[in-house]
Amino acid sequence: MSFRVSGFAASLACALALTACGGNTSTAPPPPPKSFQLSVAVTGTGTVTSSPSGINCPTTCEASFTSGTSITLTARAAAGFQFSGYGGACSGTSCQITLSSDQSVSATFATASTNSAQVTVAVSGQGTVTSSPAGINCPSTCSAGFDNGTTVTLTATPASGFTFSGFTGDCSGSTCQLAIANNQNANVSATFAQMAHDITAIKHIIIVTQENRSFDHYFGHLPDYWQSHSFPQATNGTTFDSEPTTSADADPAGTVINPYNLQTACTENPSPSWAESHRDRNRFNPQDSNNAPMDGFVITAADDAQQSSPSLYDVLGHRAMGYFTGDQLNYYYFMASNFATSDRWFAPIMSRTQLNRMYLYGATSQGHVSPLQANEHLTSKTIIQEMQDNGVSWKIYVHPDASHCTDPSCLAKYSYLKQFNYGSVALSNTPNNFASISQLMSDMQNETLPQVSFLEPAGYVGLDEHSNDTDIVHPPSVQSGAKYIEGIINGLMSSPSWKDTVLILTYDEPGGFYDHVPPQSAVPPDAIQFPTDGSTQNGTACANDSTDPICGFFFTGFRVPVIVVSPFSKKNYVSHQPMDYTAMLKLIETRFNLPSLTARDAAQPDMSDFFDFVNVPWAKPPSNIPTQDQSMQCVLEALSGITISPNPAPAGGAATVTLSLSKAAIQDVTVLLSADQPGVVPPSAVIANTTSSTSFNITVPTGITSLAITGSIGGIPVSGIVTVQ
16 A cells, blocks of 8 residues: 555656656756947047947947847047047957947047048958058057048958958948048948858859960970979879870871970961861771870871971971970969869860860850851850840950950950851940950959950960961960960959959860870760761761761860969869860859850869869969060971981991971071980081071991981971991
8 A cells, every 4th residue: 555655656746847757858948148238438529339230329328239249349530530549348449349248438539630530440341451651450450540631542451261342431342542631531341251162252254265285285294393393293192194205106207206395485387177186086097986096196287287388397297296394384384283273174176276166155066177167157055145144244355456456346356256146246235345455454453354254365466375377487486475374364363353263274275286185075065966067078087977976076175274273273283073174164154053055064064173162272372473484486497307318328437417398498497416326416507598408417437237317496306317337
């Protein structure tokens, strides 16, 4: 009986106090957050306001705030007064206080000097505002007096992870100059916004596409530069698909040509066209989709030189194997090493400039592999139309020609948008969206860049880095083109627009110069899977072939250089993610919520691989940026052969060496000489202007069975070999 009573008592106890018995528990509501009082006392004439709002003294001088609230007080003097400073819980001319108890602050306004006025700055977010002349350094010192007649310039500098949104009050926009007069006080607010940590942090995209250079030709020797300049990539395990020293292509005579360092900033143009590009990839079987020995660059360059009208000098095609180094393209090498680049960045199509630039604007060539006929235009939608239709601002910047005309009609004729129907529509409806390079520089400095910009190449003034199609005495130089781009990139890095801009520098196609990495499989952009203008290629590689994928739009073009320059670019970074440069369209589409133009750009990565939006690695651009070297010679002549006679040459006897050009020189040309035996040839010889050869005598060494002599003009090597008896 006692046990049952005891159990009943226990049950009753549980019913009365569930929390003590492990049954259905309940939690007492948390106490309301504690609040504290902030009181402000004003002496003199002026106002003190708070952020968050609550205080607006002398009207409202007390307010309650939740414990832990950070409160910023801003003092503004009335006319004829100036703010002297805070007292109590704050001191000096700025006040930021975190409440953990009731606090009192006093603000004193004194009668102003009859010849001065006060400038007061309020800062929202994280950043600093300084003045010139000195006085303001807010949020430390946010008020200062300046004499009448003084011009006060305020400069806003965002803290890391913030951007400056602009001034308000007595200034507006991104700049602030105050003319102090009549003892009139000035009040300015500066707002700093926290940056987004994703792709929306990008506010502006600038696409710069130069002309006709392959990856190995320009950047194939980056690792040598990293090593010699102590870049971290040299030692941190960075992988890079650089040009192998064993790369080789044979010339028409069967001589194997390995990569060599060009010593001229100017070269004759090899052909990058559809048929030639397929032969570059596979000299003997261009229609083989499965094998890409990359063995035809020299032979196609030779054929192009011979078939050009007038013919070119390099009839052996050796120019195709030349490359530049970090001493010659020192600005580009520095930028590619500090910012982000890629060893898997491809042109969209194995053809020439016009076709690749169709992909740049429209992600398709609509079946074309050759340039359009007169009055022919593509009907496909372009990224320009897509942006216009969706309220994304854009401009196409163009370098004026020799006439210096900057009228939109003068500039638009140099834009490759004219290949599309929409080119004329854009010029008619939005003419001011075609602007000059000087306007680009101004837009960067004034923070008036559109959301997306395209920079057209300036070949008509020799600044696009394109090889020369004809032989002239003063041809365009790659160093001059790099110097031009240096000015644009440096202008961006020194401008207020730097903080949220991405500039992508790339090349439209490889220009017929060697690269050892084959084109990659790709998605055809639309239902046109094979060329519709193939008949123009009769008798050449892939003519009218609608079977082999390599002869259709199932492959990219060759690799081209790229540098992604932005505060968001990863430092010292090499992307290995394969993509063709319609990925730039995918970046625009992703950032601004636009649909894809074709299946080709839809299939590309959005380039986020290149960026670090959280840490913003280059919020401050690099220092000690080199100035692009301009000292390389420019020479287009190349030897067509070296002969040694008699052949066989007599051991210990005399022989004559003849250095030949395929046509008369257009200037005096120095040929550097070497031989496989010491002391046989002089260091150099000269082929005189208007002549096509020069000869000199040598003594043939004894004890050898053959003699090889090599001559080079602008680094382009040619050898002659003779049997010795």
